[in-house]
Amino acid sequence: xxxxxxxxxxxxxxxxxxxxxxxxxxxxxxxxxxxxxxxxxxxxxxxxxxxxxxxxxxxxxxxxxxxxxxxxxxxxxxxxxxxxxxxxxxxxxxxxxxxxxxxxxxxxxxxxxxxxxxxxxxxxxxxxxxxxxxxxxxxxxxxxxxxxxxxxxxxxxxxxxxxxxxxxxxxxxxxxxxxxxxxxxxxxxxxxxxxxxxxxxxxxxxxxxxxxxxxxxxxxxxxxxxxxxxxxxxxxxxxxxxxxxxxxxxxxxxxxxxxxxxxxxxxxxxxxxxxxxxxxxxxxxxxxxxxxxxxxxxxxxxxxxxxxxxxxxxxxxxxxxxxxxxxxxxxxxxxxxxxxxxxxxxxxxxxxxxxxxxxxxxxxxxxxxxxxxxxxxxxxxxxxxxxxxxxxxxxxxxxxxxxxxxxxxxxxxxxxxxxxx
Amino acid sequence: xxxxxxxxxxxxxxxxxxxxxxxxxxxxxxxxxxxxxxxxxxxxxxxxxxxxxxxxxxxxxxxxxxxxxxxxxxxxxxxxxxxxxxxxxxxxxxxxxxxxxxxxxxxxxxxxxxxxxxxxxxxxxxxxxxxxxxxxxxxxxxxxxxxxxxxxxxxxxxxxxxxxxxxxxxxxxxxxxxxxxxxxxxxxxxxxxxxxxxxxxxxxxxxxxxxxxxxxxxxxxxxxxxxxxxxxxxxxxxxxxxxxxxxxxxxxxxxxxxxxxxxxxxxxxxxxxxxxxxxxxxxxxxxxxxxxxxxxxxxxxxxxxxxxxxxxxxxxxxxxxxxxxxxxxxxxxxxxxxxxxxxxxxxxxxxxxxxxxxxxxxxxxxxxxxxxxxxxxxxxxxxxxxxxxxxxxxxxxxxxxxxxxxxxx
Numbered sequence: 001x002x003x004x005x006x007x008x009x010x011x012x013x014x015x016x017x018x019x020x021x022x023x024x025x026x027x028x029x030x031x032x033x034x035x036x037x038x039x040x041x042x043x044x045x046x047x048x049x050x051x052x053x054x055x056x057x058x059x060x061x062x063x064x065x066x067x068x069x070x071x072x073x074x075x076x077x078x079x080x081x082x083x084x085x086x087x088x089x090x091x092x093x094x095x096x097x098x099x100x101x102x103x104x105x106x107x108x109x110x111x112x113x114x115x116x117x118x119x120x121x122x123x124x125x126x127x128x129x130x131x132x133x134x135x136x137x138x139x140x141x142x143x144x145x146x147x148x149x150x151x152x153x154x155x156x157x158x159x160x161x162x163x164x165x166x167x168x169x170x171x172x173x174x175x176x177x178x179x180x181x182x183x184x185x186x187x188x189x190x191x192x193x194x195x196x197x198x199x200x201x202x203x204x205x206x207x208x209x210x211x212x213x214x215x216x217x218x219x220x221x222x223x224x225x226x227x228x229x230x231x232x233x234x235x236x237x238x239x240x241x242x243x244x245x246x247x248x249x250x251x252x253x254x255x256x257x258x259x260x261x262x263x264x265x266x267x268x269x270x271x272x273x274x275x276x277x278x279x280x281x282x283x284x285x286x287x288x289x290x291x292x293x294x295x296x297x298x299x300x301x302x303x304x305x306x307x308x309x310x311x312x313x314x315x316x317x318x319x320x321x322x323x324x325x326x327x328x329x330x331x332x333x334x335x336x337x338x339x340x341x342x343x344x345x346x347x348x349x350x351x352x353x354x355x356x357x358x359x360x361x362x363x364x365x366x367x368x369x370x371x372x373x374x375x376x377x378x379x380x381x382x383x384x385x386x387x388x389x390x391x392x393x394x395x396x397x398x399x400x401x402x403x404x405x406x407x408x409x410x411x412x413x414x415x416x417x418x419x420x421x
Numbered sequence: 422x423x424x425x426x427x428x429x430x431x432x433x434x435x436x437x438x439x440x441x442x443x444x445x446x447x448x449x450x451x452x453x454x455x456x457x458x459x460x461x462x463x464x465x466x467x468x469x470x471x472x473x474x475x476x477x478x479x480x481x482x483x484x485x486x487x488x489x490x491x492x493x494x495x496x497x498x499x500x501x502x503x504x505x506x507x508x509x510x511x512x513x514x515x516x517x518x519x520x521x522x523x524x525x526x527x528x529x530x531x532x533x534x535x536x537x538x539x540x541x542x543x544x545x546x547x548x549x550x551x552x553x554x555x556x557x558x559x560x561x562x563x564x565x566x567x568x569x570x571x572x573x574x575x576x577x578x579x580x581x582x583x584x585x586x587x588x589x590x591x592x593x594x595x596x597x598x599x600x601x602x603x604x605x606x607x608x609x610x611x612x613x614x615x616x617x618x619x620x621x622x623x624x625x626x627x628x629x630x631x632x633x634x635x636x637x638x639x640x641x642x643x644x645x646x647x648x649x650x651x652x653x654x655x656x657x658x659x660x661x662x663x664x665x666x667x668x669x670x671x672x673x674x675x676x677x678x679x680x681x682x683x684x685x686x687x688x689x690x691x692x693x694x695x696x697x698x699x700x701x702x703x704x705x706x707x708x709x710x711x712x713x714x715x716x717x718x719x720x721x722x723x724x725x726x727x728x729x730x731x732x733x734x735x736x737x738x739x740x741x742x743x744x745x746x747x748x749x750x751x752x753x754x755x756x757x758x759x760x761x762x763x764x765x766x767x768x769x770x771x772x773x774x775x776x777x778x779x780x781x782x783x784x785x786x787x788x789x790x791x792x793x794x795x796x797x798x799x800x801x802x803x804x805x806x807x808x809x810x811x812x813x814x815x816x817x818x819x820x821x822x823x824x825x826x827x828x829x830x
Contacts, residue, residue, distance in 0.1 A: 032660070102631055102632055102633045102634060103629075103631055104629045104630045104631065104632065105567060105569065105586075105589060105627070105629035106567070106589075108569060108629070109567035109568050109569045109570075112568045112569060112574075113546060113547055113568045116546050116568070116574075139751075141636070141720070141750065141751070141793070142634070142636065143636050143719070144634055174655040174712060174714075174718075174796065175714065175718045175750075175795055175796065177655075178653070178655075178714075178718045179718065200707075203707055203708065206658065206661050207655055207656045207658065207661070207708065207710070207711070208655045208656075209655050209658070
């Protein structure tokens with residue numbers, strides 16, 4: 001009898017303990033130099049936008065993940081299991097997807113729903129801050145959305161004062177900074193999703209007048225929306241090798257260097273998604289395997305390369321012309337695909353080639369895009385660093401991909417759009 | 422005889438009055454018709470015997486009639502779904518009124534779809550379920566469950582009442598003929614497992630506002646003063662760089678004689694100008710741009726005036742290479758830029774210039790959405806020291822490429 005009570009008592013204690021383990025976050029400002037503190041200790045966010053592959057984040061030296069919504073609570077537990085902290089996103093409906101911020105019924109309904117979500121998850125020990133909304137400012141015209149952001153931030157201040165509030169905007173702009181300063185005084189941190197625009201982010205955040213700290217909430221390579229397009233409107237995607245160098249430079253020379261205002265960053269995307277192509281932002285492939293971008297983050301976070309390193313496709317050519325050129329062929333033309341690969345410490349590199357129809361998506365801001373299905377094509381000959389193939393018979397816009405992998409299924413990818421007349 | 426003679430008119434009047442009482446002087450005005458009462462199709466679903474449901478079960482959804490724990494009738498709907506990649510349309514519909522045409526127009530602001538919902542386990546406050554009113558042209562308008570209209574604010578094992586006001590279906594936007602509705606469909610997303618019963622049209626007053634707030638101002642008259650309030654500027658912060666600083670007075674004695682006690686630049690008619698001291702070789706050389714909005718960071722509608730307008734300001738000192746960019750909130754082309762050239766400069770005296778830049782001289786000006794203008798940006802491109810201010814939009818009807826010739830001082 002006594003032992004049964006004792007066990008129940010211990011269980012109750014451990015339950016209480018679990019709730020009390022909620023982290024305490026402070027942001028200290030000393031002469032406009034901001035420092036993020038977790039449970040009394042300085043904490044620099046080395047994060048990834050991720051819903052999976054948490055173990056690799058930890059192995060690569062990362063310490064945090066960013067979630068965009070409260071939809072999957074199990075991710076909080078997974079993060080905790082791996083010792084990762086979480087920037088808990090709160091999904092705020094976007095005007096560009098049809099939400100009307102003049103409609104009080106929908107606005108109040110959304111706010112009440114979000115309040116319930118906050119109360120449900122706020123004490124989870126892995127949460128370190130709240131990301132209220134993601135890119136609500138993209139293509140918007142109704143500034144009342146900031147009133148919703150403020151109402152949520154104010155509510156968080158009341159029910160969860162231990163975790164700071166952040167709102168995340170799509171790129172930096174003086175108008176957005178002004179609006180947030182005006183309408184959202186309860187926001188502690190500005191989250192910025194910046195791709196090509198990361199180059200000037202530290203100076204812009206200052207000259208646009210933001211006076212609180214910021215976090216780079218999405219960053220990586222230049223996005224499809226910033227890419228050059230060829231003659232028929234296909235976006236030109238750099239090789240993984242090119243992207244790797246860009247990522248590394250941006251982390252070391254931009255993010256890490258702003259020690260005054262930047263509290264850390266979340267790289268994008270520790271996973272895979274279709275955004276113009278299946279490989280643009282994803283640091284993983286659709287088959288679940290990592291690309292060399294993961295190795296880059298290992299270097300950024302730990303300061304040295306992983307023992308097993310993915311190969312790297314530096315260049316890719318069609319009939320001797322680079323991925324930046326326009327490539328047009330007649331149906332059934334013989335095409336020569338060639339590539340330059342850094343093998344690094346891999347004894348063997350295995351290659352695979354795929355052709356997809358071009359998607360020409362007009363979606364914005366990471367909104368869902370459907371993946372195309374790959375098509376069959378005829379390989380005439382394959383030799384060292386070269387593939388000879390026959391152009392598809394059907395007229396249209398295509399994209400040919402080269403996948404290079406090592407014995408550990410670490411990949412590098414490159415592609416070239418081409419057109420069959 | 423006399424007696425009858427006297428009583429006859431009285432009797433006549435009495436009968437006449439009686440018969441007159443039935444005569445109508447005006448057309449009959451009926452009592453107001455109660456639209457709700459007269460609506461014949463209030464019931465949408467009470468059980469499977471009274472109302473048909475279409476939408477067969479498949480690998481993505483299971484629709485069944487459960488006889489246990491009904492809210493009303495002999496059974497209720499049990500819907501379980503899980504949207505996978507290969508699922509096509511996921512949903513079901515009601516043979517409401519046996520698909521007869523229903524006119525919901527008279528009810529739109531005074532009625533709602535009401536139903537009962539419960540689940541077998543857990544607690545929910547959102548359900549990925551979308552309600553569609555479909556007309557005979559197959560056009561659909563949607564609404565969904567709003568937490569504000571779930572009784573008790575939660576869906577659990579109790580039958581909870583949910584209301585979906587008819588006015589929340591945006592039928593006008595979707596071009597749905599609300600006077601000719603065929604059916605109600607429910608579209609499902611993600612996954613869920615819920616019981617539904619007693620779906621009907623009820624009286625309901627939807628007490629929420631639709632308050633359109635306008636964040637735009639239409640400008641019709643000129644001149645329009647710009648950049649007159651510091652709080653709207655960006656790029657001027659001496660904590661980071663002294664390349665730009667606001668100047669509230671002028672060092673020019675000649676001008677000082679003319680100015681009033683506000684220390685304004687006289688021509689500028691404002692108490693604010695910007696002092697630029699920029700060195701291309703200094704460590705803060707990247708701090709070379711600043712800007713301000715057309716309309717307090719809200720939208721400025723210049724569509725009526727842009728083609729006959731110019732940006733006008735004054736510079737004291739030599740005018741360096743300056744790039745000016747106009748930015749719009751919307752449109753395919755959002756930015757147009759121009760470098761100031763000698764045709765934009767009119768010397769007022771040795772050290773004082775007026776700058777005039779017609780909007781039509783900006784490349785691609787015709788592709789910008791002038792109804793949603795945001796800001797003006799200035800980028801200093803060479804080492805320089807000067808003062809600038811009194812930014813205005815002025816009327817301009819001359820040659821856009823030779824604006825200074827047109828000006829009369």
